Amino acid sequence: MKVTFKIWRQEGPEDKGAIRDYEVDGLTEDMSFLEALDHLNELLVLKNEKVIAYEYDCREGICGQCGVFINGRAHGPHDNMTTCQLHMRSFKDGDTIVVEPWRAASFPVIKDLIVDRSAFDRIIEQGAYITAKTGTAPEANAIPIPKEISDNAMDAAACIGCGACVATCKNSSAALFTAAKINHLNRLPQGKAEEHKRVQEMTYQMEIEGFGSCTFTGACEVECPEGISILNIAEMNARNAKAKLLG
Amino acid sequence: MALNPLFFRKTLVAGTGLFLCVFLVVHLSANCILLLPEDIARGMYNSYSTTLRESPLIKIVAYLLYLSIILHVVYALLITIRNRKAKPQKYVMNHAHQNSSWSSRNMGILGTLILIFIVIHLVNFWARIKLGFGDAVALDVDGNKDVYEVTYSLFHNIYYVIFYTIISVPLAFHLYHGFKSGFKTLGFYHKKGLKIIAKVSLVYALIMGIGFGIIPFIVYLK
Numbered sequence: 001m002k003v004t005f006k007i008w009r010q011e012g013p014e015d016k017g018a019i020r021d022y023e024v025d026g027l028t029e030d031m032s033f034l035e036a037l038d039h040l041n042e043l044l045v046l047k048n049e050k051v052i053a054y055e056y057d058c059r060e061g062i063c064g065q066c067g068v069f070i071n072g073r074a075h076g077p078h079d080n081m082t083t084c085q086l087h088m089r090s091f092k093d094g095d096t097i098v099v100e101p102w103r104a105a106s107f108p109v110i111k112d113l114i115v116d117r118s119a120f121d122r123i124i125e126q127g128a129y130i131t132a133k134t135g136t137a138p139e140a141n142a143i144p145i146p147k148e149i150s151d152n153a154m155d156a157a158a159c160i161g162c163g164a165c166v167a168t169c170k171n172s173s174a175a176l177f178t179a180a181k182i183n184h185l186n187r188l189p190q191g192k193a194e195e196h197k198r199v200q201e202m203t204y205q206m207e208i209e210g211f212g213s214c215t216f217t218g219a220c221e222v223e224c225p226e227g228i229s230i231l232n233i234a235e236m237n238a239r240n241a242k243a244k245l246l247g
Numbered sequence: 248m249a250l251n252p253l254f255f256r257k258t259l260v261a262g263t264g265l266f267l268c269v270f271l272v273v274h275l276s277a278n279c280i281l282l283l284p285e286d287i288a289r290g291m292y293n294s295y296s297t298t299l300r301e302s303p304l305i306k307i308v309a310y311l312l313y314l315s316i317i318l319h320v321v322y323a324l325l326i327t328i329r330n331r332k333a334k335p336q337k338y339v340m341n342h343a344h345q346n347s348s349w350s351s352r353n354m355g356i357l358g359t360l361i362l363i364f365i366v367i368h369l370v371n372f373w374a375r376i377k378l379g380f381g382d383a384v385a386l387d388v389d390g391n392k393d394v395y396e397v398t399y400s401l402f403h404n405i406y407y408v409i410f411y412t413i414i415s416v417p418l419a420f421h422l423y424h425g426f427k428s429g430f431k432t433l434g435f436y437h438k439k440g441l442k443i444i445a446k447v448s449l450v451y452a453l454i455m456g457i458g459f460g461i462i463p464f465i466v467y468l469k
Contacts, residue, residue: 215326
């Protein structure tokens with residue numbers, strides 16, 4: 001299988017960057033998309049050229065490290081899938097595949113396809129934790145939690161922080177990510193004590209990081225590998241309003 | 248505690264937007280008087296508009312309405328400017344149509360068209376009837392300002408009829424996305440409820456779009 005990659009190359013944050021074409025032969029349909037890029041990099045090494053920088057870790061769709069814009073979609077042509085789970089069988093022989101880094105003012109490009117997502121970490125630091133005594137792990141059933149609530153909390157907790165929501169959003173809004181992190185804890189009894197502080201400080205951090213506002217286009221929930229529902233954002237808005245009214 | 252200026256702005260745009268949605272229902276209902284036979288419609292329409300102008304309660308609502316339009320426009324503009332700054336570099340290839348609707352991505356353009364319409368619409372009616380610009384409005388047999396005549400003569404100009412009809416298309420698209428999203432922005436997150444709201448939003452947008460678009464034509468054909 002032979003494809004033409006059009007890949008964004010950028011030396012560093014200050015570099016202007018541009019799309020470069022690479023014709024790659026010898027690929028198979030069974031290769032993952034990242035393996036195809038690995039293959040291209042091996043060819044570049046043999047030609048003594050600089051390899052393309054891209055992020056990955058587990059390659060099992062659970063870590064949230066990989067993530068690039070492929071042919072006009074975050075994580076490629078399929079809904080709700082990570083880049084590493086995309087395989088070359090999703091493309092045809094002779095296809096042109098455009099690969100770009102996430103685009104957002106709050107996600108500056110570090111090199112080629114790698115962006116700095118530390119804005120997410122700073123949102124997390126504002127309250128995506130609970131305050132609890134350290135020491136021996138508490139007994140698992142000490143706090144009874146109805147199954148429906150724990151399931152809902154787990155649905156939000158599934159967010160892997162890949163950044164596809166920000167990348168695909170026309171406003172580069174981080175609302176889906178922030179909402180998932182807030183709702184995960186605010187839905188649980190363990191998170192109740194700090195619920196108002198959490199929602200206000202995390203959403204405030206989201207704003208000062210320079211992310212845009214959510215206008216409910218719904219693109220984020222289509223691209224989210226974990227299928228986090230956009231209703232989380234509406235719930236975050238409700239929690240924020242409640243926190244502002246009740247302190 | 249954190250002020251959340253963006254949260255405040257969005258809440259304001261959604262709140263004023265939904266208020267304007269309610270206003271449109273009242274506006275369209277009143278427009279339906281124009282569909283009646285002329286002898287009934289003229290008296291009814293004129294006495295209705297006189298009642299509106301003279302009611303102190305409506306006066307308060309009117310000021311609330313002007314304020315809502317201004318706040319909706321100003322804050323939507325501020326949000327849009329910031330949103331654009333948040334994505335300074337566009338993608339070389341972006342298939343946004345595969346994950347979101349066109350109207351949801353173009354609320355700014357749709358809103359701008361509606362704003363242009365509102366300005367022209369206010370010049371056509373509000374400025375003439377309320378502020379007294381242009382030709383004086385005659386009185387009807389009951390001594391009310393003949394607003395029916397103002398409407399009737401305007402909608403016998405085919406260019407205005409076409410303009411009013413065409414503009415109802417962006418209005419419908421703007422309302423379709425705005426109505427259902429407004430609820431989410433204001434924090435309504437009941438799944439089944441939102442599914443119903445999405446359907447209501449579609450019906451609402453269709454009624455408003457078709458209603459406001461077709462009435463000028465019917466008046467033209469009268």
